[in-house]
Amino acid sequence: xxxxxxxxxxxxxxxxxxxxxxxxxxxxxxxxxxxxxxxxxxxxxxxxxxxxxxxxxxxxxxxxxxxxxxxxxxxxxxxxxxxxxxxxxxxxxxxxxxxxxxxxxxxxxxxxxxxxxxxxxxxxxxxxxxxxxxxx
Numbered sequence: 001x002x003x004x005x006x007x008x009x010x011x012x013x014x015x016x017x018x019x020x021x022x023x024x025x026x027x028x029x030x031x032x033x034x035x036x037x038x039x040x041x042x043x044x045x046x047x048x049x050x051x052x053x054x055x056x057x058x059x060x061x062x063x064x065x066x067x068x069x070x071x072x073x074x075x076x077x078x079x080x081x082x083x084x085x086x087x088x089x090x091x092x093x094x095x096x097x098x099x100x101x102x103x104x105x106x107x108x109x110x111x112x113x114x115x116x117x118x119x120x121x122x123x124x125x126x127x128x129x130x131x132x133x134x135x136x
Contacts (some may be wrong), residue, residue, distance in 0.1 A: 005084055005122045008093045011051070011109040012129040013101030020129065022093045029093030030080075032073055034104035038063045041103050050130060051106025060107045070111055077112065081120050101129050
């Protein structure tokens with residue numbers, strides 16, 4: 001039996017797919033709205049990239065609003081993870097949404113995954129809902 005806390009992280013498009021369903025039976029988790037962040041998708045040079053690509057990563061890393069947003073998100077998630085670990089919970093779901101589910105939400109999900117894996121004894125499952133991006 002795996003006693004680790006499993007944290008599911010999803011990036012998604014509010015416009016195309018909506019908030020991912022929690023299939024754990026626990027009913028929910030966090031939904032963070034990245035649409036207020038600077039959008040690299042508004043610039044031609046970033047449109048064909050995703051939050052997994054260096055040009056988009058560099059763009060978002062250099063935006064103060066993104067750093068501030070993620071700092072606040074991490075504080076909230078860390079507090080919950082610490083509590084869940086103490087209480088022996090088995091599952092937490094964290095969702096990041098943006099308009100297209102391609103740039104900001106993907107970057108935020110990746111950043112959060114990296115942070116959690118380096119900070120806590122947890123298992124992180126990451127899923128990007130970029131089907132609409134890959135199928136065009």
